[in-house]
Amino acid sequence: MISIHNPDRYMADLRQILSQGRKRIGILIGAGAPTAIRVDEHNRLTELDGHPLIPDIAGLTDAVIDALTEKDRTTIDSLRDEIDEPINIEVILTRVRRLAQVVGDSRIHGLTGNDYEQLGQAICQAIGDKVRVSLPKGPNPFSQLVAWIAGTHRAHAVEIFTPNYDLLIEEAFERARVPYFDGFAGAHQPFFDAAGVSSDELPARWSRVWKLHGSLGWRIVNSLVVRSGGRDTTELIYPDHLKYDQVTRLPYSALFERLRQFVSTPDTLLLSSGFSFRDAHICAILDEALAVNTHTAILAFQHLPITDEEPASELAYARPNMSVYARDGAIISGVGGVWRPGQHANVDWLDIRRTFWRDFKADGSGGFLLGDFNMLAQFLALTQAQQVVSQLPDEESDG
Numbered sequence: 001m002i003s004i005h006n007p008d009r010y011m012a013d014l015r016q017i018l019s020q021g022r023k024r025i026g027i028l029i030g031a032g033a034p035t036a037i038r039v040d041e042h043n044r045l046t047e048l049d050g051h052p053l054i055p056d057i058a059g060l061t062d063a064v065i066d067a068l069t070e071k072d073r074t075t076i077d078s079l080r081d082e083i084d085e086p087i088n089i090e091v092i093l094t095r096v097r098r099l100a101q102v103v104g105d106s107r108i109h110g111l112t113g114n115d116y117e118q119l120g121q122a123i124c125q126a127i128g129d130k131v132r133v134s135l136p137k138g139p140n141p142f143s144q145l146v147a148w149i150a151g152t153h154r155a156h157a158v159e160i161f162t163p164n165y166d167l168l169i170e171e172a173f174e175r176a177r178v179p180y181f182d183g184f185a186g187a188h189q190p191f192f193d194a195a196g197v198s199s200d201e202l203p204a205r206w207s208r209v210w211k212l213h214g215s216l217g218w219r220i221v222n223s224l225v226v227r228s229g230g231r232d233t234t235e236l237i238y239p240d241h242l243k244y245d246q247v248t249r250l251p252y253s254a255l256f257e258r259l260r261q262f263v264s265t266p267d268t269l270l271l272s273s274g275f276s277f278r279d280a281h282i283c284a285i286l287d288e289a290l291a292v293n294t295h296t297a298i299l300a301f302q303h304l305p306i307t308d309e310e311p312a313s314e315l316a317y318a319r320p321n322m323s324v325y326a327r328d329g330a331i332i333s334g335v336g337g338v339w340r341p342g343q344h345a346n347v348d349w350l351d352i353r354r355t356f357w358r359d360f361k362a363d364g365s366g367g368f369l370l371g372d373f374n375m376l377a378q379f380l381a382l383t384q385a386q387q388v389v390s391q392l393p394d395e396e397s398d399g
Contacts, residue, residue, distance in 0.1 A: 003337030005330045007368055008349070010323075011356050011379075014299070017269065018383040021152040024268045027145070028282075029162040029169065031057055032274025032303060033373040034133075037141055045136050054131050054166060057276075061089040064126040072119055078109045086278075089127065090238050096120045121235070127165065128234035132216055135171040141377035142172035148380040149207055150178045157204045161259050163213040163279060165237045170209060180207040183255065184227045192225040194254040198261070210255045212282065213238050218251070225251050256285060263289035263296050270298045273373045277311035290319035298322040303371035305329070306336065327367040339368055355379050 017023055031054070038050030055063060065073055079095050080087055099108060100116035111119070135142055146169075149158045160169060173180045183197045184190035197210070211218075217228045218236035225236065236251070263270055263286060270286075277283055277300065289296055298321070302309040306326035313331055316324045320334035329338040341357055356379055360366035369375040 003335050004340045005332055005337045006342045007325075007330075007339050007357055008342050008353060010325075010330075010332070011352075012349075015352075015383045018148075018380065019152065021154040024156040024262075024265060026159040026161060026262055026268065026270040028270060028272035028275050029160060029164060029373075030273065030275030031060075031164055032276065033141070034164065034166060034168060034274075035059075036274065036303070036373040037136070039136055043134065043136055045138070045140055053133055053136070053168075054164075057088045057090070060127065060130055061087070061092075063130050064089050064123060067126040067129065068122060072122060075109050075111060075119065089123065093120060093123050093238055096123065124234040124237055127237060128216055128231070131164070131166045132231035133166065133168075135168050135175070140172075141374045142168050143176065144377040144381040145169075146172045146176045146178055148377075148383065150176060150205075151381075151384060154204045157200075157202065157206055157208055159208040159210065159258075159262055161210045161212055161262075163211075163275075163282065165211070165214060165216050165234075167216055167231060173207065173209070178207065179205065180209050182209045182211065182227070183251065186226075189221055189224075189226040189228070192227075192251050192254075194250055197254045197258050210258055212252070212255050212259065214251070256281065260285045260289060263298070264293050266293060266295035268293075268296045270296070271376075272298065272300045273371075273376050274303075275300070277309075277315060283311070283315065286322075287315060287319065290315075290321050294321055296321060300324045301370045301376055302326045306331070325368055325370060327371055330368075352382075355382060 018025070034054040035052045035056045037053040038046055039053050040046045040050050043053075052059070054060070065076060068076070076092055079092060083091060083095060085091060096116050097120050099111075100113050100120055103111070103113035103116060105112055108116075162169065170180070170182070181196070181202055183192055183194075185193045185196060214236040215227075216231045216237065217233050218225060219228060219233045220226070220235070259282070262268060275282075286298060290298065300309075300312045300316070300322065302312055302324055304327060306313060306324065306329040309324060309326050312324045313336070316322045316331040317334055317336070323333070324331040329336065331337075339357075341353065356368065356370050356375070358366040358369055370379055
Protein backbone atom coordinates (compact mmCIF):
# COMPACT_ATOMS: atom_id res chain seq x y z
CA MET A 1 0.00 0.00 0.00
CA ILE A 2 1.40 3.42 -1.01
CA SER A 3 0.77 6.39 1.26
CA ILE A 4 -0.57 9.59 -0.27
CA HIS A 5 0.33 13.11 0.81
CA ASN A 6 -1.82 16.02 -0.36
CA PRO A 7 0.43 19.09 -0.98
CA ASP A 8 -2.59 21.42 -0.84
CA ARG A 9 -3.17 20.57 2.79
CA TYR A 10 0.39 21.13 3.93
CA MET A 11 0.97 24.26 1.90
CA ALA A 12 -2.28 25.81 3.15
CA ASP A 13 -1.16 25.18 6.73
CA LEU A 14 2.31 26.55 5.98
CA ARG A 15 0.94 29.72 4.35
CA GLN A 16 -1.15 30.39 7.43
CA ILE A 17 1.79 29.89 9.81
CA LEU A 18 4.14 32.06 7.76
CA SER A 19 1.67 34.92 7.33
CA GLN A 20 0.84 35.25 11.03
CA GLY A 21 4.30 36.22 12.33
CA ARG A 22 3.86 34.56 15.73
CA LYS A 23 6.03 31.46 15.44
CA ARG A 24 9.81 31.48 15.81
CA ILE A 25 11.09 30.86 12.26
CA GLY A 26 14.52 30.06 10.93
CA ILE A 27 15.80 29.38 7.42
CA LEU A 28 18.74 27.11 6.61
CA ILE A 29 20.14 28.13 3.20
CA GLY A 30 22.52 25.64 1.62
CA ALA A 31 24.76 25.74 -1.41
CA GLY A 32 21.90 24.67 -3.68
CA ALA A 33 20.16 28.05 -3.24
CA PRO A 34 22.53 30.24 -5.30
CA THR A 35 23.12 27.31 -7.65
CA ALA A 36 19.40 27.37 -8.53
CA ILE A 37 19.67 30.98 -9.67
CA ARG A 38 20.76 31.15 -13.30
CA VAL A 39 22.36 34.24 -14.83
CA ASP A 40 23.84 35.28 -18.15
CA GLU A 41 27.34 36.63 -18.81
CA HIS A 42 26.21 40.05 -17.54
CA ASN A 43 24.95 38.62 -14.21
CA ARG A 44 21.32 39.12 -15.22
CA LEU A 45 18.67 36.59 -14.32
CA THR A 46 17.81 34.23 -17.14
CA GLU A 47 16.05 30.91 -17.63
CA LEU A 48 17.64 29.98 -20.95
CA ASP A 49 21.31 29.27 -21.65
CA GLY A 50 22.37 30.64 -18.30
CA HIS A 51 24.81 29.34 -15.74
CA PRO A 52 24.46 28.99 -11.96
CA LEU A 53 25.12 32.16 -9.99
CA ILE A 54 27.49 30.02 -7.91
CA PRO A 55 28.31 26.42 -8.91
CA ASP A 56 27.28 23.51 -6.71
CA ILE A 57 29.88 21.77 -4.58
CA ALA A 58 30.91 19.44 -7.42
CA GLY A 59 31.26 22.32 -9.86
CA LEU A 60 33.05 24.42 -7.26
CA THR A 61 35.48 21.57 -6.59
CA ASP A 62 36.35 21.25 -10.27
CA ALA A 63 36.66 25.01 -10.74
CA VAL A 64 38.92 25.47 -7.73
CA ILE A 65 41.24 22.62 -8.65
CA ASP A 66 41.47 23.89 -12.24
CA ALA A 67 42.53 27.30 -10.91
CA LEU A 68 45.50 25.89 -8.97
CA THR A 69 49.02 25.43 -10.30
CA GLU A 70 49.99 22.15 -11.93
CA LYS A 71 52.13 21.30 -8.90
CA ASP A 72 49.22 21.87 -6.52
CA ARG A 73 46.89 19.81 -8.69
CA THR A 74 49.40 16.94 -8.61
CA THR A 75 49.49 17.10 -4.81
CA ILE A 76 45.69 17.05 -4.61
CA ASP A 77 45.56 14.04 -6.94
CA SER A 78 47.85 12.23 -4.49
CA LEU A 79 45.65 13.20 -1.54
CA ARG A 80 42.50 11.96 -3.27
CA ASP A 81 43.77 8.39 -3.06
CA GLU A 82 44.05 8.67 0.74
CA ILE A 83 40.52 9.99 1.35
CA ASP A 84 37.82 7.38 1.94
CA GLU A 85 34.78 9.67 2.13
CA PRO A 86 33.12 11.35 -0.88
CA ILE A 87 35.53 13.99 -2.13
CA ASN A 88 34.75 17.68 -2.51
CA ILE A 89 36.78 20.84 -2.08
CA GLU A 90 35.89 21.17 1.61
CA VAL A 91 37.07 17.62 2.34
CA ILE A 92 40.29 18.32 0.44
CA LEU A 93 40.81 21.60 2.30
CA THR A 94 40.35 19.87 5.66
CA ARG A 95 42.95 17.27 4.68
CA VAL A 96 45.40 19.95 3.57
CA ARG A 97 44.97 21.93 6.79
CA ARG A 98 45.52 18.87 8.96
CA LEU A 99 48.73 18.07 7.12
CA ALA A 100 49.84 21.67 7.59
CA GLN A 101 49.41 21.20 11.34
CA VAL A 102 51.26 17.89 11.74
CA VAL A 103 53.91 17.58 9.02
CA GLY A 104 56.33 20.24 10.25
CA ASP A 105 59.69 20.15 8.45
CA SER A 106 59.26 16.60 7.19
CA ARG A 107 57.64 15.94 3.82
CA ILE A 108 54.53 14.16 2.62
CA HIS A 109 54.04 14.00 -1.14
CA GLY A 110 57.06 16.29 -1.34
CA LEU A 111 55.50 19.11 0.72
CA THR A 112 56.36 20.43 4.19
CA GLY A 113 53.85 21.72 6.70
CA ASN A 114 54.47 25.26 5.51
CA ASP A 115 53.86 24.16 1.91
CA TYR A 116 50.52 22.67 2.91
CA GLU A 117 49.60 25.88 4.70
CA GLN A 118 50.27 27.82 1.50
CA LEU A 119 48.25 25.27 -0.49
CA GLY A 120 45.33 25.77 1.90
CA GLN A 121 45.54 29.51 1.36
CA ALA A 122 45.58 29.01 -2.42
CA ILE A 123 42.47 26.81 -2.21
CA CYS A 124 40.64 29.43 -0.11
CA GLN A 125 41.61 32.15 -2.57
CA ALA A 126 40.28 30.08 -5.47
CA ILE A 127 37.04 29.41 -3.58
CA GLY A 128 36.70 33.13 -2.97
CA ASP A 129 37.15 33.88 -6.66
CA LYS A 130 34.14 31.68 -7.45
CA VAL A 131 31.76 32.76 -4.67
CA ARG A 132 32.40 36.51 -4.50
CA VAL A 133 29.72 37.22 -7.11
CA SER A 134 27.22 40.02 -6.58
CA LEU A 135 23.48 39.65 -6.36
CA PRO A 136 21.75 40.13 -9.75
CA LYS A 137 20.10 43.51 -10.15
CA GLY A 138 16.36 43.83 -9.86
CA PRO A 139 13.93 41.33 -8.28
CA ASN A 140 15.52 37.99 -7.50
CA PRO A 141 14.94 35.10 -5.07
CA PHE A 142 17.06 36.61 -2.30
CA SER A 143 15.23 39.93 -2.56
CA GLN A 144 11.90 38.07 -2.46
CA LEU A 145 13.02 36.25 0.68
CA VAL A 146 13.92 39.53 2.37
CA ALA A 147 10.63 41.10 1.24
CA TRP A 148 8.72 38.31 2.98
CA ILE A 149 10.81 38.70 6.15
CA ALA A 150 10.26 42.46 6.26
CA GLY A 151 6.60 42.33 5.23
CA THR A 152 5.20 40.86 8.44
CA HIS A 153 5.18 42.20 12.00
CA ARG A 154 6.91 39.47 13.98
CA ALA A 155 7.08 38.45 17.61
CA HIS A 156 10.52 36.90 17.01
CA ALA A 157 13.31 37.74 14.61
CA VAL A 158 13.76 35.49 11.58
CA GLU A 159 17.10 33.71 11.86
CA ILE A 160 19.03 32.66 8.76
CA PHE A 161 21.66 29.96 9.10
CA THR A 162 23.93 29.23 6.17
CA PRO A 163 27.18 27.36 5.51
CA ASN A 164 27.64 29.45 2.34
CA TYR A 165 30.57 31.88 2.14
CA ASP A 166 28.97 34.36 -0.27
CA LEU A 167 27.47 37.72 0.70
CA LEU A 168 24.23 37.39 -1.27
CA ILE A 169 21.80 37.41 1.64
CA GLU A 170 23.61 40.33 3.27
CA GLU A 171 23.44 42.26 0.00
CA ALA A 172 19.71 41.55 -0.29
CA PHE A 173 19.04 42.90 3.21
CA GLU A 174 21.07 46.02 2.54
CA ARG A 175 19.45 46.75 -0.83
CA ALA A 176 16.05 46.60 0.84
CA ARG A 177 17.26 48.67 3.83
CA VAL A 178 16.17 45.91 6.19
CA PRO A 179 18.28 45.68 9.38
CA TYR A 180 20.04 42.48 10.38
CA PHE A 181 22.67 41.33 12.88
CA ASP A 182 25.44 38.88 11.95
CA GLY A 183 27.36 38.64 15.21
CA PHE A 184 29.70 41.57 14.55
CA ALA A 185 29.65 44.92 16.35
CA GLY A 186 31.40 48.20 15.52
CA ALA A 187 31.87 50.44 12.51
CA HIS A 188 35.56 50.81 11.56
CA GLN A 189 36.51 47.13 11.89
CA PRO A 190 33.42 45.33 13.23
CA PHE A 191 34.50 42.58 15.64
CA PHE A 192 32.82 39.29 16.44
CA ASP A 193 30.75 39.52 19.63
CA ALA A 194 29.98 36.06 20.97
CA ALA A 195 27.79 37.44 23.76
CA GLY A 196 25.64 39.23 21.18
CA VAL A 197 25.14 35.98 19.26
CA SER A 198 23.77 34.15 22.29
CA SER A 199 21.31 36.86 23.34
CA ASP A 200 17.93 38.00 22.00
CA GLU A 201 18.08 41.63 23.07
CA LEU A 202 17.81 43.24 19.62
CA PRO A 203 14.33 44.15 18.29
CA ALA A 204 12.47 41.41 16.41
CA ARG A 205 12.58 43.49 13.21
CA TRP A 206 16.35 42.93 13.15
CA SER A 207 16.83 39.61 11.38
CA ARG A 208 19.79 37.40 12.25
CA VAL A 209 22.30 36.06 9.71
CA TRP A 210 24.60 33.33 10.98
CA LYS A 211 27.48 32.22 8.67
CA LEU A 212 28.23 28.77 10.07
CA HIS A 213 31.27 28.07 7.89
CA GLY A 214 32.68 31.56 7.91
CA SER A 215 32.40 34.17 5.20
CA LEU A 216 34.18 36.27 2.67
CA GLY A 217 35.54 39.35 4.38
CA TRP A 218 36.33 37.75 7.74
CA ARG A 219 39.92 38.11 8.94
CA ILE A 220 42.01 38.30 12.11
CA VAL A 221 43.29 41.69 13.30
CA ASN A 222 45.06 42.06 16.65
CA SER A 223 43.73 38.71 17.90
CA LEU A 224 40.15 39.61 16.99
CA VAL A 225 38.00 38.21 14.20
CA VAL A 226 36.75 41.23 12.28
CA ARG A 227 34.54 41.77 9.25
CA SER A 228 36.02 43.90 6.48
CA GLY A 229 32.81 44.35 4.49
CA GLY A 230 34.52 43.33 1.26
CA ARG A 231 34.76 40.15 -0.78
CA ASP A 232 38.54 39.94 -1.07
CA THR A 233 39.45 38.23 2.24
CA THR A 234 39.19 34.44 2.31
CA GLU A 235 41.31 33.32 5.26
CA LEU A 236 38.38 32.34 7.48
CA ILE A 237 36.16 30.37 5.10
CA TYR A 238 35.34 26.76 5.89
CA PRO A 239 36.77 26.00 9.32
CA ASP A 240 38.42 22.75 10.30
CA HIS A 241 36.30 22.05 13.37
CA LEU A 242 38.95 19.97 15.09
CA LYS A 243 42.15 22.00 15.43
CA TYR A 244 42.05 25.75 15.54
CA ASP A 245 43.45 28.20 18.04
CA GLN A 246 40.96 29.88 20.37
CA VAL A 247 40.70 33.12 18.39
CA THR A 248 39.78 31.38 15.16
CA ARG A 249 37.56 28.76 16.75
CA LEU A 250 35.38 31.25 18.63
CA PRO A 251 33.10 32.44 15.79
CA TYR A 252 32.30 28.93 14.66
CA SER A 253 31.67 27.49 18.12
CA ALA A 254 29.41 30.43 19.03
CA LEU A 255 27.47 30.19 15.76
CA PHE A 256 26.96 26.44 16.00
CA GLU A 257 25.82 26.89 19.58
CA ARG A 258 23.32 29.47 18.32
CA LEU A 259 21.94 26.89 15.87
CA ARG A 260 21.66 24.39 18.72
CA GLN A 261 19.92 26.96 20.91
CA PHE A 262 17.50 27.92 18.14
CA VAL A 263 16.35 24.43 17.19
CA SER A 264 16.11 23.44 20.86
CA THR A 265 13.61 26.23 21.57
CA PRO A 266 9.95 25.09 21.71
CA ASP A 267 7.51 26.26 19.04
CA THR A 268 10.28 26.70 16.46
CA LEU A 269 10.04 26.08 12.72
CA LEU A 270 13.18 25.70 10.60
CA LEU A 271 12.84 25.75 6.81
CA SER A 272 15.76 24.43 4.77
CA SER A 273 16.45 25.09 1.10
CA GLY A 274 19.38 23.99 -1.01
CA PHE A 275 20.85 21.98 1.88
CA SER A 276 21.91 18.40 1.13
CA PHE A 277 22.03 17.20 4.76
CA ARG A 278 25.52 15.82 4.14
CA ASP A 279 27.23 18.21 6.56
CA ALA A 280 27.88 16.03 9.61
CA HIS A 281 28.35 18.93 12.05
CA ILE A 282 25.08 20.65 11.18
CA CYS A 283 23.09 17.41 10.98
CA ALA A 284 24.34 16.26 14.39
CA ILE A 285 22.92 19.41 15.96
CA LEU A 286 19.60 19.06 14.12
CA ASP A 287 19.29 15.39 15.05
CA GLU A 288 19.98 16.08 18.72
CA ALA A 289 17.50 18.96 18.87
CA LEU A 290 14.76 16.99 17.11
CA ALA A 291 15.25 14.12 19.54
CA VAL A 292 14.96 16.19 22.73
CA ASN A 293 12.46 18.82 21.60
CA THR A 294 9.29 17.47 20.04
CA HIS A 295 7.96 21.04 19.69
CA THR A 296 10.58 21.88 17.04
CA ALA A 297 9.75 21.18 13.40
CA ILE A 298 12.03 21.13 10.37
CA LEU A 299 10.69 21.31 6.82
CA ALA A 300 13.33 20.30 4.29
CA PHE A 301 12.54 21.46 0.75
CA GLN A 302 14.59 19.17 -1.51
CA HIS A 303 15.10 19.49 -5.26
CA LEU A 304 15.52 15.83 -6.29
CA PRO A 305 13.08 12.89 -6.24
CA ILE A 306 12.62 11.46 -2.77
CA THR A 307 14.72 8.36 -3.50
CA ASP A 308 17.71 10.56 -4.31
CA GLU A 309 17.47 12.55 -1.07
CA GLU A 310 18.90 9.83 1.16
CA PRO A 311 20.58 11.89 3.93
CA ALA A 312 17.50 14.06 4.48
CA SER A 313 15.18 11.05 4.25
CA GLU A 314 17.20 9.08 6.78
CA LEU A 315 16.86 11.87 9.34
CA ALA A 316 13.15 12.34 8.61
CA TYR A 317 12.39 8.63 9.13
CA ALA A 318 14.27 8.72 12.45
CA ARG A 319 12.73 12.00 13.67
CA PRO A 320 8.99 12.43 12.94
CA ASN A 321 9.15 16.19 13.65
CA MET A 322 11.23 16.61 10.50
CA SER A 323 9.50 16.51 7.12
CA VAL A 324 11.07 16.17 3.70
CA TYR A 325 9.24 17.73 0.76
CA ALA A 326 10.81 16.38 -2.43
CA ARG A 327 9.77 16.70 -6.06
CA ASP A 328 7.71 13.51 -6.31
CA GLY A 329 6.93 12.67 -2.71
CA ALA A 330 7.37 13.50 0.94
CA ILE A 331 8.18 12.07 4.33
CA ILE A 332 5.79 13.54 6.89
CA SER A 333 5.52 12.39 10.52
CA GLY A 334 7.84 9.52 9.66
CA VAL A 335 5.62 8.27 6.82
CA GLY A 336 6.89 8.28 3.25
CA GLY A 337 4.48 8.71 0.39
CA VAL A 338 3.82 10.20 -3.03
CA TRP A 339 2.27 13.58 -3.69
CA ARG A 340 -1.31 13.75 -4.94
CA PRO A 341 -3.14 17.11 -4.96
CA GLY A 342 -6.74 17.07 -3.78
CA GLN A 343 -9.87 18.70 -5.14
CA HIS A 344 -9.86 22.14 -3.54
CA ALA A 345 -13.22 23.86 -3.15
CA ASN A 346 -11.86 27.39 -3.58
CA VAL A 347 -11.30 28.28 -7.25
CA ASP A 348 -8.73 30.91 -6.25
CA TRP A 349 -6.65 28.12 -4.74
CA LEU A 350 -5.76 26.85 -8.22
CA ASP A 351 -3.60 29.93 -8.79
CA ILE A 352 -2.02 29.49 -5.38
CA ARG A 353 -1.38 25.82 -6.18
CA ARG A 354 0.59 26.81 -9.24
CA THR A 355 3.16 28.46 -6.97
CA PHE A 356 4.11 25.09 -5.47
CA TRP A 357 2.77 22.41 -7.86
CA ARG A 358 2.97 21.58 -11.54
CA ASP A 359 1.40 18.48 -13.04
CA PHE A 360 3.89 15.88 -14.19
CA LYS A 361 4.73 15.91 -17.90
CA ALA A 362 5.67 13.10 -20.26
CA ASP A 363 9.37 13.79 -19.66
CA GLY A 364 8.96 13.30 -15.91
CA SER A 365 9.23 17.00 -15.07
CA GLY A 366 6.77 18.71 -12.78
CA GLY A 367 5.64 17.78 -9.31
CA PHE A 368 6.33 19.72 -6.14
CA LEU A 369 8.20 22.93 -7.00
CA LEU A 370 9.47 24.32 -3.72
CA GLY A 371 12.67 22.27 -3.72
CA ASP A 372 13.82 24.97 -6.13
CA PHE A 373 15.00 27.98 -4.11
CA ASN A 374 13.59 30.34 -6.76
CA MET A 375 10.09 28.90 -6.30
CA LEU A 376 10.34 28.73 -2.51
CA ALA A 377 11.33 32.41 -2.31
CA GLN A 378 8.37 33.34 -4.53
CA PHE A 379 6.04 31.19 -2.43
CA LEU A 380 7.21 32.90 0.76
CA ALA A 381 6.83 36.35 -0.77
CA LEU A 382 3.24 35.53 -1.73
CA THR A 383 2.12 34.00 1.58
CA GLN A 384 0.12 37.08 2.52
CA ALA A 385 -1.68 37.25 -0.81
CA GLN A 386 -5.26 35.97 -0.72
CA GLN A 387 -5.31 35.62 -4.48
CA VAL A 388 -2.29 34.81 -6.62
CA VAL A 389 -1.79 35.10 -10.36
CA SER A 390 0.83 32.50 -11.18
CA GLN A 391 4.04 33.59 -12.87
CA LEU A 392 4.41 30.22 -14.59
CA PRO A 393 3.65 29.91 -18.30
CA ASP A 394 0.15 28.56 -18.95
CA GLU A 395 1.39 25.47 -20.77
CA GLU A 396 3.48 24.53 -17.75
CA SER A 397 1.06 25.38 -14.99
CA ASP A 398 -2.13 23.54 -15.76
CA GLY A 399 -3.12 22.40 -12.31
